[in-house]
Amino acid sequence: MNWMRYRWLYLLISGTLIICGVFSMIKWGFNVGIDFTGGSLLEYRLPDGSVKSYKENYINQERKEVIKSDLEKEVAGEVTEIRFENIGPTVGPETIKRTIFALIISAGSILIWIAYQFKNLKFGISATLATIHDSLIVIGSFSILGHFFGAELDFLFVTALLTILSFSVHDTIVVFDRIREKRKGGIAELSEFANSAISETMVRSINNSFTIIFMLLALILLGGDTIRWFAVALLIGTVSGTYSSPFVAVSILVTWDELKKRIRKQ
C-alpha cells in the first residue's frame, strides 16, 4: 500500500489536532494543580460517607483546624481527614524547573541514541519531532480536558508525558528498524521502503497498542481518582504515539529525503 501518497492527509489530521490544542492553551490556559502553584487541598469524609474537599492557599495548622471544626459544626458530627496536601509557594517554581530539565535531558538522550543506532541524524530528528508532536497533542488535550472536565496539570501528568516520550520512540524505532533492514537488502527510493515497512509493522503496532490500551482503560475505569487523569494522559499519548510513528515520523523522514534530493539536482 502506498502510505506515503497520503502525507497531506496526515499533515491535515495532525495540524488540526495541534491547532485545536494550541487554541485551547491560548484561550483557556491550563488547570494547573497545586504541585506547581502551591496551595492546599483538604479532603474529609463526612459521617454520611460522602467526601468534602477544600482548596485554599498555603495554610497553617490553625487555619486547618478552623476548617475542620467549622465543618464538624456544619454537619453536626465527626469528620475524618482522608487527604491533606499543603505546598508552599517556593516549591512550585522549583518543580517546574526540574521538570523542564528532565524533559530536555530525556528528549536529548533519546535523539542521540537513535542517531547513533541508525548512524544517521535524519532518523534521530524525525523520531524526536514525532515525539514532540505527541507531547503537543497530550498537552493540548489536557488544556481542553482541563477547561471542560477539570483535569489538572500535576506531577503525575509530567510523569505521563515522559513515559509517552519513551513509548512514542519505542514505536517509531520499530518502523525505522524495518526501513533500515530493507535498505540493507537493496536499492530503491526511501518512500518505497517506507511503504512496505509501514505495511509490515502495522498489525504489530496496532496489536501492541491494544494491549497497552486495555491496561490503561482498566486503570481509568477501576483504578480510582488519584491516577485517573494520569491514565487518561497515558491513553491519549499511546494512541497518538501509535499514529505518529508511521504517519508523522516516517512522513518527515521521507519528505526530508526527497527535499534533499531535489536540492541536490538543482
Place this chain on the structure above:
Amino acid sequence: MSAPVKKFIFIVIISLVATYISLPQSLNIFGINIIRPDININIGKISINRDLKTHLGLDLAGGSRLSFEADTGSVPPDKKENALTGVRNIIENRVNLFGISESTVQTSNFEGKDRIIVELPGISDTKDAINLIGKTAQLSFAELVEDTSVTNSTPSSTLVPTNLTGADLQTAEVVFDGNTGIPAISIQFTDEGGQKFAEITGKNIGKQLPIILDGQVISAPTVQEQIIGGKAQISGDFTIDEANELSIQLNAGALPIPITLIQEKTIGATLGAQSVKMSMLAGIVGLTMVGLFMILSYGKLGIIANIGLFIFSVISLALYKLIPITLTLPGIAGFMLSIGMAVDSNILIFERFKEEKLKRNIPDALEVSFGKAWDSIRDANVATIITSLILMNPLDWSFLPSSGPVRGFAITLLMGVVISLFTGIYVSRNLLRIFIKERKDKKI
C-alpha cells in the same frame, strides 16, 4: 539432557521460586492455613534476612510526608554539610523516640535551598509530629547581670547566656512535681556540664537563673544553694504532652539551624486501602483482557506469551519483595504499563514469525524471527530504559525531579522493561523451542 530441556527446567524452577515468594504470607486453601516463613539464611559471614512482604508507600498505606526548608544562611558554607547532617540525625532521633516505625528522613538540595523530607507512615494527625520535628530546642541557662551603666530609677538587669547549654545534657525525663502534680522535666548533665552547673549556681546564690528555650524564658527559678551532682529540674507551665515533646527534643539534641515547614502531604489509611483494592482490580481485569487478546490474535503462540506474562508478573512481584521496592500508586501504574510493553516483545516476534513461516521451515523461521526482532526490541527498550533512569534519578542529581511518586513509577517501569527482556526473549523462546520441536517429532 539436551540444552533446551535444561533451560526449560531452569525456567520452571525460577517461576516456582518466584511464585512462592510472591504469594501472600499466609494463605488459606480449603481451610488449611499455610504460613510461609521469612528468609533467614546464615552461611558463615553472609546472613540474609528478609521479611518477604510488599512494602507499601504512603499513598497506599496511609501516612504523611513533610518537607522542611533549612535556614542555612547563618552557617558558613564549609560547615553547611555538617549542619544539615546534624539536623537530619537529630530529626531521625526525635522521630524514633516518638515511636514511629519505618520512617525515613532525607535531605535534598536545589539551587542553594536545603530541604529535609520526613516520611511518617501511618501518621495522619501531623500536628504533634510537626511540632516535635520543627522545634529547634536550643536550651541555655542565663545569668542575670545588673546593669550598672544605666542610671535609671528602676533597677534593670540583662540576660547573659552562660556556657551551659543543651549540649551539656545527658538525659531529660518527665517528672511530676511532688507538691502540685504539674509535669516538669528533670535533667541530668554530663560530668562536664555538672561542673559548669555547680560553678554557675555557686556564683548566683540568691539570684534567679533563667532557663531559655528557643529564645524564650520558660522558667526562672531562684538558686537557693550551690547544686553539685549535675541534676536540675525545669518547671514551666507544661501540659503532659508538651513536657513529653520537650523531653524528646532535649534527649535527641537541639537542631543546629532552624527549619520551617514548606510542604505537607497526608493520606488517610482508608483512602490508601481503597486505592490498593481498586488498583488490584484494575490489574486483574487489565491482565485478563491482555491475555484474552493474545490468545484470540495468536492462538497457541498466544498461550505461550501468556505463560511468559505470568512468569513476568510473579518475578516482578517477587523482586519487589526481595529488593525491597516500596510500592506506590504510580508504581502500580508503571508495573501495569510495563505489562503492556512486555507483551510487545512477543507481538513483534510473532508477527515476524508469521512472515518467516512462509519462507522456511518452522523451527528455522522461529530462530530467524527471534534474531531479526531482537534489534527492534533492544533499540526500543533502551529508549524506555533511558527515560525511566532519568525519572528515577538514581544519583540524586539535584536538577532532576526527586519526588517519591515519580520515582516509584520509574523504578517499576525500569524493572518491568528489564524483566520483560528476560521473559519476552529467553523464556518464550525456549518454551517455543520445546513446544515446536515436539510437534515436529510427532509429524515424523
